[in-house]
Amino acid sequence: MRQYLDLCQRLINEGIWVENERTGKRCLTVINADLTYDVAAGEFPLVTTRKSFYKSAIAEMLGYLRGYDNAAQFRQLGTKTWDANANDNASWLANPYRKGTDDCGFIYGKVGRNFPKPDGGSIDLLRKIVDDLTQGIDDRGEIYTFYHPGAFHMGCLRPCMYSHHFSLLGDTLYLNSTQRSCDVPLGLTFNMVQVYFLLAIIAQITGKKPGKAYHKIVNAHIYEDQLELMRDVQLTREPLPLPTFKVNPDIKTLEDLETWVTTDDFEIEGYQYHDPIQYPFSV
Numbered sequence: 001m002r003q004y005l006d007l008c009q010r011l012i013n014e015g016i017w018v019e020n021e022r023t024g025k026r027c028l029t030v031i032n033a034d035l036t037y038d039v040a041a042g043e044f045p046l047v048t049t050r051k052s053f054y055k056s057a058i059a060e061m062l063g064y065l066r067g068y069d070n071a072a073q074f075r076q077l078g079t080k081t082w083d084a085n086a087n088d089n090a091s092w093l094a095n096p097y098r099k100g101t102d103d104c105g106f107i108y109g110k111v112g113r114n115f116p117k118p119d120g121g122s123i124d125l126l127r128k129i130v131d132d133l134t135q136g137i138d139d140r141g142e143i144y145t146f147y148h149p150g151a152f153h154m155g156c157l158r159p160c161m162y163s164h165h166f167s168l169l170g171d172t173l174y175l176n177s178t179q180r181s182c183d184v185p186l187g188l189t190f191n192m193v194q195v196y197f198l199l200a201i202i203a204q205i206t207g208k209k210p211g212k213a214y215h216k217i218v219n220a221h222i223y224e225d226q227l228e229l230m231r232d233v234q235l236t237r238e239p240l241p242l243p244t245f246k247v248n249p250d251i252k253t254l255e256d257l258e259t260w261v262t263t264d265d266f267e268i269e270g271y272q273y274h275d276p277i278q279y280p281f282s283v
């Protein structure tokens with residue numbers, strides 16, 4: 001994945017040190033990066049210069065499509081990525097809205113599938129998008145967003161990749177995803193997989209051909225305790241050929257995704273990778 005390695009190198013060459021109050025760590029930071037994934041051509045954006053746990057990334061996105069709000073639900077799907085944010089984050093532990101162990105509160109899909117209306121009730125944004133696209137409708141506002149500043153105090157973390165905007169040109173579906181904040185060594189290896197996966201799966205259940213997915217990142221950073229591993233280990237490795245991604249063709253509807261689908265319905269073939277690298281994770 002040349003684009004990924006180029007962004008890592010750019011952080012090292014041009015990054016500016018920024019203090020982060022929430023984590024108490026400094027981050028080497030650049031502003032704005034644009035990545036493109038050609039889903040039509042099957043260019044699955046998996047990092048090869050270290051082992052990637054891509055099933056975790058897919059499990060997370062599946063949880064966002066289902067509207068999950070609890071780390072135990074995410075674990076059941078096969079990812080522990082929400083454990084720390086739900087249970088080890090001091091300000092969330094002290095938050096009166098936290099409903100107990102594993103509760104994440106009003107995050108991601110919980111917001112997007114129940115988006116509150118100022119005049120009462122809520123909207124299921126994903127249901128509307130899937131219904132429109134299935135009928136060939138693109139009203140230029142097919143946006144699955146998790147961004148609700150009025151609800152930030154009710155969740156353990158603000159969404160990072162917060163908006164997914166779908167577009168139709170004839171029978172081809174496109175996706176523009178936007179991310180406000182990006183942990184390049186850890187989070188981005190998941191987020192690239194998620195953007196590709198989201199376009200592939202929504203195209204499949206709406207009967208469209210996938211086109212390209214465009215991934216916009218605003219604040220891209222490396223935490224100070226990750227820098228050495230990135231610069232002196234990962235960036236010295238040569239990337240390997242990309243694998244291919246296979247989706248179970250029996251997945252046909254949003255209800256399928258909500259009910260029986262597991263990460264076993266998504267497989268990659270021919271994944272070659274260098275040794276794992278364990279990057280520190282900042283809560």
Ligand SMILES: Nc1nc(=O)c2c([nH]1)NC[C@@H]1CN(c3ccc(C(=O)N[C@@H](CCC(=O)O)C(=O)O)cc3)CN21
Binds near residue numbers: 188
């Ligand atoms: N600092 C930070 N970075 C993130 O990337 C991030 C957050 N916080 N909080 C919310 C979610 C949780 N995400 C995570 C959490 C953990 C890993 C992680 O530990 N990944 C390891 C092992 C994964 C596994 O074994 O399943 C990795 O090597 O990729 C990745 C993304 C992404 N997000």
Ligand SMILES: O=c1ccn([C@H]2C[C@H](O)[C@@H](COP(=O)(O)O)O2)c(=O)[nH]1
Binds near residue numbers: 157160161182184187
């Ligand atoms: O999908 C995700 C989720 C989170 N991240 C990273 C980006 C930041 O390092 C932290 C979130 O911290 P904020 O203070 O809320 O910006 O998590 C990611 O890269 N991808």
